[in-house]
Amino acid sequence: MYFIVYGLRRTPVTIILHENDLKVFLLPKDEDDNKNAIVEIRAGTGGLEASLFCADLFKMYEKVCSKKKWKLEIINISKSEAGGFKEVIFFFFLDYIYSYLKYESGVHRVQRVPVTGTKNDRLQTSTCSVAVYPQPNTDQFNLSKKDLKIENVYSSGAGGQNVNKNATAVRILHLPTGIQVKCQQERTASQNHEIAMRQLSSILYNQQFEEEMSKMTKFRKSQIGNMNRNEKIRSYNFARNAISDHRLSEVKTVPNIGNFLLGDYGYDILEEFRLKLDDIDAVDTLRDYLENTTKK
Numbered sequence: 001m002y003f004i005v006y007g008l009r010r011t012p013v014t015i016i017l018h019e020n021d022l023k024v025f026l027l028p029k030d031e032d033d034n035k036n037a038i039v040e041i042r043a044g045t046g047g048l049e050a051s052l053f054c055a056d057l058f059k060m061y062e063k064v065c066s067k068k069k070w071k072l073e074i075i076n077i078s079k080s081e082a083g084g085f086k087e088v089i090f091f092f093f094l095d096y097i098y099s100y101l102k103y104e105s106g107v108h109r110v111q112r113v114p115v116t117g118t119k120n121d122r123l124q125t126s127t128c129s130v131a132v133y134p135q136p137n138t139d140q141f142n143l144s145k146k147d148l149k150i151e152n153v154y155s156s157g158a159g160g161q162n163v164n165k166n167a168t169a170v171r172i173l174h175l176p177t178g179i180q181v182k183c184q185q186e187r188t189a190s191q192n193h194e195i196a197m198r199q200l201s202s203i204l205y206n207q208q209f210e211e212e213m214s215k216m217t218k219f220r221k222s223q224i225g226n227m228n229r230n231e232k233i234r235s236y237n238f239a240r241n242a243i244s245d246h247r248l249s250e251v252k253t254v255p256n257i258g259n260f261l262l263g264d265y266g267y268d269i270l271e272e273f274r275l276k277l278d279d280i281d282a283v284d285t286l287r288d289y290l291e292n293t294t295k296k
Helices: 019-026 048-068 097-104 189-214 257-261 268-295
Strands: 002-006 012-016 037-043 071-079 085-093 106-112 124-134 148-153 169-174 179-183 232-237 242-245 250-253
Touching (some): 037 097, 037 189, 097 124, 124 189, 179 189
Antiparallel strands (some): 002 012, 071 085, 148 169
């Protein structure tokens, strides 16, 4: 596809555009796409099995991070009795990382024989919720000190030279909303304070982001839904070595899904899902944009 445009001196200039390039030019820009991302994974239904799945999902994203050479920073990990995670919260740092990860938000489901059971057990379904927030720029979202209650507290959990000896963990309460965050990953209170502040800013920014989006009645009305963490988006079936994206109604198979989660294979499948979801989202966004513009 090409266009002929005329410069100031009426000289014709030919511009060749591919379909994806044209989409980029036509679509209204998402202000959050170029931001860093904060990711929260929480164990859902399934007890200890869900906590093991939570750890598996984190390892999968960690492997993607390593492959893509992204920077990952852990904010908080809450471990379970089975060795999995009840919750893990972390940052991804890279320009446009939010645009790459935003379609991971929702409920992820695993169907497998329980790792904590016996070989005779039947397939069990466990879930985890994944939430991906854009991290606001410091000059875009400022927190007032009068709205914050900041405490230095002792770290919880086993291990570490400073754990339970020095109050290096930081807990911050946002008084107007009651939202509380805690960070104990680093060795010093100042480092944990910086991370906790970024986490709190991201949570509050995301609330504002969701409120604005909810006002748009037709926002993301396609298969993508509203990217709500309560919406089931993907299943990992160990018996069939299958990965299903429910928004696209597509199923992909791998040689061994356990190894896939451990990073033994590439992640072309997730990339393929992302590109298709991005195309669907782009069409809906453009349609809504044109409808709203026409009404005005």
